[in-house]
Structure formats: structure tokens, C-alpha cells
Amino acid sequence: MKKVHASAKDALAGVLRDGMTIMAGGFGLCGIPGVLIEAVRDSGVKDLTVISNNAGIDGVGLGMLLETRQIRKMISSYVGENKTFAQQFLAGELELEFNPQGTLAERIRAGGAGIPAFFTKTGVGTLIAEGKEVREFDGHEYVMERGLFADLALVHAWKGDTEGNLVYRKTARNFNPMMASAATVTVAQVEHLVEPGEIDPDHIITPGIFVKRIVHVPNVEKRIEQRTVRPKTAA
Amino acid sequence: MAWTRDQMAARAAKELRDGFYVNLGIGIPTLVSNYIPEGMSVQLQSENGMLGMGPFPYEGEEDPDLINAGKQTITQLPMTSYFSSADSFAMIRGGHIDLSILGAMQVAQNGDLANWMIPGKMVKGMGGAMDLVAGVKKVVVVMEHVAKGKDGSEQPKLLKACDLPLTGTRVVDLVITDLGVFSIDREGDGGMTLIELASGVTEEEIRAKTEADYKVALA
Numbered sequence: 085m086k087k088v089h090a091s092a093k094d095a096l097a098g099v100l101r102d103g104m105t106i107m108a109g110g111f112g113l114c115g116i117p118g119v120l121i122e123a124v125r126d127s128g129v130k131d132l133t134v135i136s137n138n139a140g141i142d143g144v145g146l147g148m149l150l151e152t153r154q155i156r157k158m159i160s161s162y163v164g165e166n167k168t169f170a171q172q173f174l175a176g177e178l179e180l181e182f183n184p185q186g187t188l189a190e191r192i193r194a195g196g197a198g199i200p201a202f203f204t205k206t207g208v209g210t211l212i213a214e215g216k217e218v219r220e221f222d223g224h225e226y227v228m229e230r231g232l233f234a235d236l237a238l239v240h241a242w243k244g245d246t247e248g249n250l251v252y253r254k255t256a257r258n259f260n261p262m263m264a265s266a267a268t269v270t271v272a273q274v275e276h277l278v279e280p281g282e283i284d285p286d287h288i289i290t291p292g293i294f295v296k297r298i299v300h301v302p303n304v305e306k307r308i309e310q311r312t313v314r315p316k317t318a319a
Numbered sequence: 320m321a322w323t324r325d326q327m328a329a330r331a332a333k334e335l336r337d338g339f340y341v342n343l344g345i346g347i348p349t350l351v352s353n354y355i356p357e358g359m360s361v362q363l364q365s366e367n368g369m370l371g372m373g374p375f376p377y378e379g380e381e382d383p384d385l386i387n388a389g390k391q392t393i394t395q396l397p398m399t400s401y402f403s404s405a406d407s408f409a410m411i412r413g414g415h416i417d418l419s420i421l422g423a424m425q426v427a428q429n430g431d432l433a434n435w436m437i438p439g440k441m442v443k444g445m446g447g448a449m450d451l452v453a454g455v456k457k458v459v460v461v462m463e464h465v466a467k468g469k470d471g472s473e474q475p476k477l478l479k480a481c482d483l484p485l486t487g488t489r490v491v492d493l494v495i496t497d498l499g500v501f502s503i504d505r506e507g508d509g510g511m512t513l514i515e516l517a518s519g520v521t522e523e524e525i526r527a528k529t530e531a532d533y534k535v536a537l538a
Contacts, residue, residue: 087443092384100536111367111368111388112367113383113388113390114383114384114386114390138521155322155324157420159326160534161444161445161446161447162443162444162445162446164390164443164444170441173441174441181324182442182444184354184444184445184447184448184449184450185366185404185445185446185447185450186366186404186407186408186450188404189403189404189405189407189408190405190408190412191427194407205411205412205453205454206412206449206454207453208449208453208487208488209485209487209488210449210484210485210486210487210488211484212445212449242384252401254369254382254385254395254401255367255369255384255387255401256384256385257364257368257401257402257403258367258403260369260403261405262403262404262405263404286504289403299452306383307383308383308386308391308392309390310386310391311381311384311392312374312375312376312381312391312392312393313375313376313377313378313380313381314374314375314376314377
């Protein structure tokens with residue numbers, strides 16, 4: 085079975101449909117599957133529920149799908165500096181479910197591991213716990229959160245082999261490994277595509293079993309959201 | 320004379336101990352990294368998946384794959400490790416992080432914290448704040464003592480009870496404002512205690528700008 089596809093469009097062929105749930109990796113613009121998101125946009129699929137920590141920025145990352153109004157609902161922890169998002173949300177055109185970031189990460193991890201629900205201290209006594217079961221363990225209260233599983237996960241990796249084994253780079257890892265495990269179909273865009281054996285098996289973060297399709301994206305554009313530097317002081 | 324942002328950060332840095340793993344929030348808390356005492360080993364955690372956060376890069380050395388939770392470009396250090404968001408919050412939720420320093424809109428005398436939403440305004444989200452206050456061993460809030468309105472009016476932020484939606488209940492251990500420092504007995508019923516005054520600030524000024532009930536035990 086061949087996992088490598090020639091283009092993002094090919095890699096998504098046959099899996100996109102209106103109303104589906106899609107997970108997209110990334111934190112801010114770091115480690116986002118931008119080429120795959122662009123292919124989702126070009127497909128015209130709509131009424132999407134998208135699970136992603138952020139919603140990109142205007143016109144970049146998931147911001148692309150907001151501009152084309154292909155997203156019906158977002159499940160996120162922080163929607164930050166995104167005017168399109170704010171406009172659509174305030175106009176009632178976009179549904180939004182806020183999850184604490186750690187709860188979101190764990191819901192995805194649990195979903196991928198076949199765990200339907202778990203208890204966490206995060207959010208007890210806040211709006212987040214409303215309508216959810218609260219149970220006491222060892223004298224402390226915990227709120228029940230459900231695992232998340234999507235129809236499709238889009239992830240970005242630094243390096244992948246043709247079997248779908250993935251390695252991430254620095255903080256571009258973030259939500260990508262959990263999402264890779266938590267969907268019926270996972271498609272990975274990789275900056276470097278190599279043959280099996282070229283990645284040290286001890287260094288593989290996402291084993292290929294989680295990845296159904298791969299597309300090579302050499303020289304992908306990676307944007308910086310907040311460029312912060314320090315001056316070079318003379319010695 | 321109230322404390323400046325840097326003086327508040329320097330005061331917060333006194334809560335650091337050798338060997339601590341620390342998460343710093345956005346704004347004044349970020350400045351705390353400038354006041355880590357020399358010779359003290361403190362590792363900064365960034366909840367997007369990094370332990371051992373280094374300073375901003377030199378111009379031209381920015382790496383889009385290396386950012387902090389505020390999406391700012393940063394650098395790595397020899398002891399740096401990278402991990403997924405699930406591992407990151409396992410550290411946070413599992414009680415492995417020693418200290419969280421973050422900002423606040425309101426703090427109540429029982430340790431309740433509100434810092435993520437104002438109803439009716441565009442809400443950006445809580446990010447990792449709810450997880451941090453629920454799981455980190457010690458939570459320090461650094462904030463202005465009062466909220467200043469556009470008309471120059473001042474609203475107290477240290478309250479008997481928060482009226483904004485909560486980030487966590489009974490989670491704050493220490494509050495550092497531009498006027499002084501308060502400890503909170505969040506586990507017991509000891510309430511809030513004023514333990515330090517900023518240079519040149521009087522107890523009377525603090526009393527006038529604080530709604531919460533508190534005891535005074537100045538060192």
C-alpha cells in the first residue's frame with residue numbers, strides 16, 4: 085500500500101465531505117499543515133467542524149477557511165488575533181467551543197487511545213464545567229471531559245518516511261502527534277521525505293500506523309507571528 | 320511611589336528557588352526571566368512544548384519552528400527539551416511544575432482567579448491558564464492593583480468575590496501588585512494577608528484601593 089501522494093489534492097482525494105470534523109495541528113502558525121489546509125479550501129468542502137488550538141491569522145492557516153466560510157464550528161483554546169474570526173463569531177455565523185489548552189490536548193490524546201472520557205481538575209468551578217459530571221477523587225473535585233476523534237486529521241512534520249513514520253522539529257510538534265492518532269484518516273505533510281531506515285527508529289515520534297497518507301512539501305513557507313529579537317551587543 | 324512593571328517582576332523573581340521548573344505568562348510575568356538570580360538554576364517551561372526556554376534570538380537567527388506560548392521567536396539552551404502539547408500539560412496538570420506566574424483581571428480573597436473573559440466582549444480564549452492554575456504547585460499573580468477606566472476611574476481588582484467568569488477556584492497563593500504583596504491561604508480559611516508594601520506606599524492607600532478583606536502582617 086502506497087502512502088505517498090504526489091500532491092495535497094491527491095492526498096485528500098475521496099476523504100473530504102461537507103459537515104465533516106477535521107483536526108489541524110499547530111500552535112499559532114508554528115507547525116500548521118498549511119499546504120493541506122489550502123487544498124481543503126480549494127476543494128470547496130463546507131460546514132466543517134475544525135478542532136485546532138488556534139484559528140490561524142487572517143488569511144493564513146485556518147484563517148483561509150474562515151475567509152471562505154467553510155467552517156461552521158471551531159473547537160479551540162485561543163482564537164487570538166483574527167479579525168475574520170471575531171466578525172463571524174459576533175455575527176453568529178460561527179460556532180465556538182472553548183477548551184482549556186491542556187484539556188483539548190488530553191481530549192485528543194484520549195480519543196486516539198480509545199479512551200472515551202477522563203477526569204481532570206482543570207476548569208472545576210468555572211463555566212467550562214457547566215453541564216458536565218463532577219466527581220470527587222481522593223478529596224478533590226474533577227470534571228469529566230470526553231475524548232475527541234475526527235474524520236480527518238491534518239498534521240505537519242519535519243521529516244517522514246514513506247511508511248508514515250514522523251519526526252517533528254522544535255516547538256512545531258505541539259498538537260500534531262496526538263491529532264495524528266485521533267482520526268479515521270490522518271494525512272501528513274512532511275518537509276523532508278525519506279526512505280524507511282533513514283530515520284533512527286529510536287527517534288520516531290509518530291509511528292507510521294497512525295498515518296494513512298503523506299505528501300512531500302519541500303520549501304514550505306513558514307510564517308512568524310511575533311518576530312522578537314535581541315540586539316547583538318559589541319563584545 | 321508604586322512599583323514599576325520591572326520592580327513587580329523583580330519582586331516575583333524572589334519566589335524562584337534553585338531547581339525550580341517555572342511557567343511564565345504573557346506580559347509582566349515574562350519580565351521575571353530577566354531577574355533570575357545568578358547561579359540559580361531555573362528552567363522555564365513554555366506550554367506549547369518546550370522546557371529550558373532561552374532568550375530572544377539575535378536578528379537574522381529567528382526560527383519559525385521555535386516560539387513561546389506568546390508566539391514570540393525564542394532560542395534553545397543546552398538543557399532544552401521539546402515535547403507534545405499532551406506531554407506539556409501532563410507536566411502542568413500532573414503537578415510537576417513548581418511555579419506559575421501569571422496576570423489577572425480579578426483575584427478574590429479566597430484565591431479565586433478571573434483572567435480569561437469579559438462577558439459581552441470578544442473573548443480570545445483561556446489558552447493554558449485554567450490548566451496552569453489547576454495543576455501547578457504554587458500560583459503567583461502579578462497585576463496592577465486597580466483597573467483604570469478610559470475616563471480615569473479606578474476599579475479594585477482584589478475583591479471579596481470575583482464577578483467575572485472564573486479561571487479557577489481557590490488557586491492563587493500570592494498576589495504582587497504595583498502597591499504591595501498579599502498572601503492567600505487558599506487551602507484553609509485564613510483568607511488574604513497584606514505582607515509587603517511597595518516603596519513609598521502606605522497601608523491607607525492600599526485600603527482605599529482594595530475591596531477584599533485582608534489582614535495585615537508586614538514583615
